[in-house]
Each structure stands twice: as structure tokens, then as C-alpha cells.
Amino acid sequence: MGWVRVSMQPSGPNEVPVETVRVARAAFPKGSLAIRVRDELGPLFRDEEFADLFPSRGKPAWSPGRLALVSVLQFVEGLTDRQAAEAVRARIDFKYALGLELGDPGFDFSVLSEFRDRLVQADAGRRVLDGILTAAGEKGLLKTAGRARTDSTHVLTAAREVAWLERVAETLRSALNTLAQAAPDWLVEVAEPDWFKHYATRAEDSRFPKARAKRDEMGLRIGRDGTRLLQAVWSRHAPRDLRELPQVEHLRRMWVQNFHEVEGEVRRRDPKDRPPGTTCLVSPYDMEARNSLKRDTAWAGYKVHLTETCDPGAPNLITNVATTNATVPDFSMTEAVHARLAETGRLPGEHLVDAGYIDAHVLVSARREYGLTLTGPVAGIVSHQAAAGGGFTADDFTIDWAAEQVTCPGGKTATCWNPDHSPEGTPVIRVRFKGGDCRPCPVREQCTTSSVGRRLTLRPRAEHEALRQARAEQDTDTWKERYKTRAGVEGTISQAAQRCGLRRSRYRGLAKTALQHQLTGAAINLARIDAHLTDTPRARTRTSHFAALRPAELTLDGAK
Incomplete structure (x- = not known):
């Protein structure tokens, strides 16, 4: 991460210095959020809570307990890192909340970014909320x-939203930049001469062709270049650690999802041949972002x-x-x-x-x-009988769970009780009635139009009864x-x-x-x-x- 090696030397719960109290009370006679929270809740975080984020040796770090509180106050007021660091250095109410002397110089703003990185690596963000x-x-x-x-x-x-052509171009450029840092001599040997012309600058600084045919041609050229680079990375002459670089792995996944080889030629995949939204990469800059749709909101x-x-x-x-x-x-x-x-x-x-x-x-x-x-x-019963308004739904059938039998409104008993799983993998019970029982039934029009008999899909007993109770309530x-x-x-x-x-x-x-x-x-x-x-x-x-x-x-x- 490029951090300066620092260690954490825990300090106990700190009292607010007397002079800081005097000046804060004079400057804020009615108090402020930071002052009131300190008075009511006391020191919110102890350094020991974040001890595992720091090595045991190195230059003493600024108090992580105080950094946690600064991070929260920063979000309360919508401050940038520079503004938050300046507030610690110059604002009396911040010094009061943190228990600092009036002359305390605070810290460089970059410390906040380093502290967040430590929280991310240890999945320790919950400690701040829990505190x-x-x-x-x-x-x-x-x-x-x-x-x-x-x-x-x-x-x-x-990451900003980009069109498909810029997405693949930027993914390839990012991989080339990473390889240029990790193995410059190797990359010079494998790079094609025109790569320096096409991928030396950001794709957004280039002019993409307006004609559809020209754009398709450019997309295939990018696809071929990326394929050649991936083949070089996976060749036996390449350093093996290059394959583990995140940007190279991102390039590989992006290319698998967007390109394939047909008779030795690189082609763009058809829309039906691309992965589902759960795995589909949408950004060259954010590998974990995904497209989704909820009602009228797409993002x-x-x-x-x-x-x-x-x-x-x-x-x-x-x-x-x-x-x-x-x-x-x-x-x-x-x-x-x-x-x-x-x-x-x-x-x-x-x-x-x-x-x-x-x-x-x-x-x-x-x-x-x-x-x-x-x-x-809870969702209502989904069936054409329910949609018709007067048809028999699953709730109109009598279920004997112990005997594993279902009786229809016409008095007939199902011939099949089969435990199964739905396409989503949840346990269900498939129930089927004989066509011979259903065809002559006087209430058949309210029940089924199938010539082979009515079929039901039931949840296990506890779930079935929970749904019925919830719908009634x-x-x-x-x-x-x-x-x-x-x-x-x-x-x-x-x-x-x-x-x-x-x-x-x-x-x-x-x-x-x-x-x-x-x-x-x-x-x-x-x-x-x-x-x-x-x-x-x-x-x-x-x-x-x-x-x-x-x-x-x-x-x-x-x-x-």
C-alpha cells in the first residue's frame, strides 16, 4: 500500500484538557454536535480496539481511536480529507471532542486515507459503527x-459510465500500464509497435469513429490486441507472477465475456452468448461493480x-x-x-x-x-385460477401432511406426492391428480384446463402454513x-x-x-x-x- 511503517502505542481514555474546555465553553455557549456528543457519550473509541491494524514496531502512529472519530465527524459534515485534517488543527469543537490540547498540530490529511485502507484490509469498518x-x-x-x-x-x-468500445480499450490500456511497471523489459519485447499509438493515452482522449462499420472494426482490433497480450502473459517465457496481477486478471475476464475465437479469428460475442448480470463486468475501473435494475431505476x-x-x-x-x-x-x-x-x-x-x-x-x-x-x-398466489378470481387455488385444497395426501374441492385425492426442488433450489412438493378424476369433475372449469389433471406445487408444511397465516394477517x-x-x-x-x-x-x-x-x-x-x-x-x-x-x-x- 506504500504506507509509512508506523506502530500503535495505545493511550487510555483521555480527558479533555482544562484549557480546551474553557475556550470551547466560551466559544460555543450553546454547544455543538461534536461537543454534545463528547459530553454525553465520552471517548467513543479506544486505541486498543484498532491495535491489530498496526505493526508492533515503527514510528508511533496518530491515535487510531481519534482517527475513527474524525472519520465519523468527517461524514457528519461532508468534509474532504484535507478539510477534516484542517478541522482537527483549527476548530475548537473538534479538539474538544478528540480531547486535544489547543496547540495540537493534528496530522497530515493523507493519514485519513491510510487509516481507511487499514480498516478495509481488516474488514474493521463495523467496529466504528458498533463503537x-x-x-x-x-x-x-x-x-x-x-x-x-x-x-x-x-x-x-x-467509476464513470463508459460505452462498450471505451470499456474494452481502457481495460487493455490499464493492463498494459500495470505490466509496464511490473515487467518493463518483457513488455517491450512482446508489445506490437502500433500498441504505443493506440494505448499510450486514455481512450477518452481519442476520437472513436462515428460509422458503425468502423467502430466494429476498431472493436475487433482491440480484441485481437488483447488476445495477443493474454497469450504472451500465459506463455512459458513470461514471468508467472504477471498472471496474478489484478489488472491482468480483469483483462482476462473482460475478454472471456466479450470475445471468442471462431476458426482462428477473434470475434465479438453475440448478446445471447454473454454472461448474466451477476458476473458481467461493466467498468474498466471498478472490477466489482455490476449492472442492475429495480423497477424504473437502472444503475x-x-x-x-x-x-x-x-x-x-x-x-x-x-x-x-x-x-x-x-x-x-x-x-x-x-x-x-x-x-x-x-x-x-x-x-x-x-x-x-x-x-x-x-x-x-x-x-x-x-x-x-x-x-x-x-x-x-407476502406475494399473493400466482396461478391462472387466482388471476381469474373465482378459481380454486392451493388454499382451497385440504392437505393431510402426516399422510402426505391432498384432497381437492371436488373430493378427489391426489395420486402423487413427490418431494422436489424448484429451479432456484428451494424444497417443494409436487402434487398431481389423475386426469380421469379431473375430466368428469363438475367444478373442473374452476380448477384446471389440463387434460392430464390438476397439479400443485407446495412448500414444506412450516413454510406453507407461514405463508397462509401471513396472507390472512x-x-x-x-x-x-x-x-x-x-x-x-x-x-x-x-x-x-x-x-x-x-x-x-x-x-x-x-x-x-x-x-x-x-x-x-x-x-x-x-x-x-x-x-x-x-x-x-x-x-x-x-x-x-x-x-x-x-x-x-x-x-x-x-x-x-
Whole structure:
């Protein structure tokens, strides 16, 4: 990483120097966020919590406990690294929060970037969020046994969006630059003369042809050049460690996804022959960013899941932050969120989520594994009988789970009960009735149009019954009133996006983006604790004058 070798010499919980207290009280008679948080929560982080990030020998490092707090305050106020370092050096309230003497010179701004890199390498961003939550819990500001809510939102990659031609050209140029540093003599021997003309400067500084035929020709030329380079890297004459360079591996994957050889000629793959979105590379600069689509929002990057408490009488604090690539579905994160909350001792009694997090399996596991109630709208029964309105759905059949038998509304018993798996790999039970029983049935038109008999696909008993119960409950006024609380998490996402830039990554890569989101969660918590201490009312949902005129029978999208 090019770090200066520094060691960490832990210092105990530091008191605020007397002179710093005197000047801060005079300069801020009403206090400030940094001062109030220090007064209420005390020193939030101890150096020992980050001891594993530093070697035992070397030049003494600036206090990592203080750097953690600076990183959070930086996100609270939206400061750059330079501005944050300057605030430590010049602002009295920052010195108060950090317990520094008035004359303390602080640190060079580059120390913050190095500290973040250390946090990323040790996956230690959660320690910062957990440190604030622990302090809040000790002061009675965190309630975890009640209710919590979770939602996700899109996160744009820090890398700019590029078209296909520039994407492959920049991927090849990046690999050439890396090889030029790692093995310059070897690269000079294998490089084609025209490579220096085509790839010496950034692709964005070049003019791509406007004609489609010329662009296709350029794409094939880039494909051939990249293929020749990869063949040279994997030849027996090349140093073996070149294959392990991240940019070379990125080039290899990009070329596998976009090009192939047909009768000895490099060709671009057809769209149907390209990989799915979960593995498809979309940027020459960010190897982990992926394309995704959610309703009307399409983006390249990541997704973040925020979980917060939502009980009255205490600030709504973010208790878990999880960052994934953009293609991970919400329902696959429900159990991961529960596991993390259980690990930290912050499991709620009821977890409010939207439909994306609900699945029959997680409904059962939430209750069985964690003893919590998972509340959210479950999908209705999907079948042409349900769509018709008067047809018999699976709920109209009588199931004898012990005998493994199903009886239809017409009184006939199924002849087949076959445990199986769905295409997604979840356990299901396939049930089939005889065509001879179904064809003469007087209620056949309400049940099936198949000549071979009605077929059902059931979930295992616990999941089947959980779904039936959930569908019945969500139609009640009591459930609807209770579920209204979930909508508040959208305000949290809005606050994090507007105050801390949640929806655009500051850095490249999943690990650094995840750290950004942990620091964002910590910053929002500090802001909310400060608002609670000063009795600042929560902002009300703003409605424009025109929107207020919307008739009650219209939905949000304007459709009846």
C-alpha cells in the first residue's frame, strides 16, 4: 500500500484538557454536535480496539481511536480529507471532542486515507459503527428489543459510465500500464509497435469513429490486441507472477465475456452468448461493480441495506449496514441481517421489511432461529385460477401432511406426492391428480384446463402454513396500521443520501464502498443522537401544494 511503517502505542481514555474546555465553553455557549456528543457519550473509541491494524514496531502512529472519530465527524459534515485534517488543527469543537490540547498540530490529511485502507484490509469498518452503538446503549439511547426496519437502495459506482468500445480499450490500456511497471523489459519485447499509438493515452482522449462499420472494426482490433497480450502473459517465457496481477486478471475476464475465437479469428460475442448480470463486468475501473435494475431505476454499482430501530421515546439508530453488489436480491440478505443483529445482541422482537425481503423460508427461519416476527407483505398466489378470481387455488385444497395426501374441492385425492426442488433450489412438493378424476369433475372449469389433471406445487408444511397465516394477517386493519411504521426507513435513506452521499460511492471496489456505508451509518447515528439531546423535532414529510391535491383514489404513480 506504500504506507509509512508506523506502530500503535495505545493511550487510555483521555480527558479533555482544562484549557480546551474553557475556550470551547466560551466559544460555543450553546454547544455543538461534536461537543454534545463528547459530553454525553465520552471517548467513543479506544486505541486498543484498532491495535491489530498496526505493526508492533515503527514510528508511533496518530491515535487510531481519534482517527475513527474524525472519520465519523468527517461524514457528519461532508468534509474532504484535507478539510477534516484542517478541522482537527483549527476548530475548537473538534479538539474538544478528540480531547486535544489547543496547540495540537493534528496530522497530515493523507493519514485519513491510510487509516481507511487499514480498516478495509481488516474488514474493521463495523467496529466504528458498533463503537457508537455500544456507547449509545450504555447511556440508554439504544432500544433493540422492540421493533426494527430494513430497506435497501442503489449505489452508483465511483467509476464513470463508459460505452462498450471505451470499456474494452481502457481495460487493455490499464493492463498494459500495470505490466509496464511490473515487467518493463518483457513488455517491450512482446508489445506490437502500433500498441504505443493506440494505448499510450486514455481512450477518452481519442476520437472513436462515428460509422458503425468502423467502430466494429476498431472493436475487433482491440480484441485481437488483447488476445495477443493474454497469450504472451500465459506463455512459458513470461514471468508467472504477471498472471496474478489484478489488472491482468480483469483483462482476462473482460475478454472471456466479450470475445471468442471462431476458426482462428477473434470475434465479438453475440448478446445471447454473454454472461448474466451477476458476473458481467461493466467498468474498466471498478472490477466489482455490476449492472442492475429495480423497477424504473437502472444503475451500475452496488446496493446497501440499512436497518434501524423504530421505537418511540429514543432516537432511531442504524444498527446494521450491509453492502453487496447490485445484483444481490433483497430476500437473500434477510437471514444475513438477522445473523449480524444476533451476533451483536441487537435483535428486535419484530422486523419490518418490504416485500423484497419476504420469502416463505425466511418467515420460518426468523421465528425458529431468532425468535422474531418478520413483518412484510407476502406475494399473493400466482396461478391462472387466482388471476381469474373465482378459481380454486392451493388454499382451497385440504392437505393431510402426516399422510402426505391432498384432497381437492371436488373430493378427489391426489395420486402423487413427490418431494422436489424448484429451479432456484428451494424444497417443494409436487402434487398431481389423475386426469380421469379431473375430466368428469363438475367444478373442473374452476380448477384446471389440463387434460392430464390438476397439479400443485407446495412448500414444506412450516413454510406453507407461514405463508397462509401471513396472507390472512396482512388483509387486516391491525396489520396495516402496524406496518405503517416501516415507511420511516425511507426517510433514513433520504437523510443518508442528502447528508452523506449514500447513493454514490466515493471509492472503487466493494470493500471500500462498504466502509463508506459503515461510516455513513455511524455519522447518521451521531446526528440523530445530537438531535435527541437538543430535542430537535424530526422533519415532517414534505408534500408539494400540487401533490396535496391528488385524489384519494389515485395511487402514487397516478393510475386508478
